Amino acid sequence: MVGTHRLVDIVKDSAKKVSESPGRFKVVDLSSVDYVPTNPTRGIAFGTAGILIVTDLEGKETSFASEVLAAGIIHPMSVTRIVKTGTTAANIVAFW
Numbered sequence: 216m217v218g219t220h221r222l223v224d225i226v227k228d229s230a231k232k233v234s235e236s237p238g239r240f241k242v243v244d245l246s247s248v249d250y251v252p253t254n255p256t257r258g259i260a261f262g263t264a265g266i267l268i269v270t271d272l273e274g275k276e277t278s279f280a281s282e283v284l285a286a287g288i289i290h291p292m293s294v295t296r297i298v299k300t301g302t303t304a305a306n307i308v309a310f311w
Contacts, residue, residue: 217245218284218309222279224295227265238242238311239310239311240308240309240310241308242306242307242308243297243307243308243309245297245299245302245307247299248293248299249297249298249299249300250296250297250307250309251263251294251295252309252311253292253297254292254311255272255293255294255295256292256293256309256310256311257291257292257293257310257311258289258290258291258292258309258310259289259290259294259297259309260286260287260288260289260290260307260308260310260311261284261286261304261305261306261307261308262282262286262287262305262306263286263304263305263306264284264285264286264304264309265302265304266278266279266280266281266301266302266303266304267279267297267302267307268300268301268302269292269296269297269298269305270294270295270296270298271292271293271294271295272293272295274295275287276298277289280300281287281303281304284304286304289310291297297301307311308310
């Protein structure tokens with residue numbers, strides 16, 4: 216089993232020039248603004264558990280508490296935005 220921090224390192228190394236198309240992934244940068252993918256995601260993972268705030272396909276904003284979603288797992292969810300303000304989960308990776 217790969218530790219969560221090691222998993223994030225592997226993903227970061229592999230995601231340098233990745234397009235948002237099926238079978239791809241991208242490390243999400245929330246350092247300055249919300250992340251708005253070109254295409255809705257098919258999954259979200261993160262290396263450090265915390266609150267995750269997203270906007271779904273219907274435009275509804277949802278907050279997931281840190282005990283609801285585990286770190287190191289790809290959670291199947293289609294989102295159109297990952298909200299910076301209030302999100303405390305870290306090392307977030309989006310999948311298509």
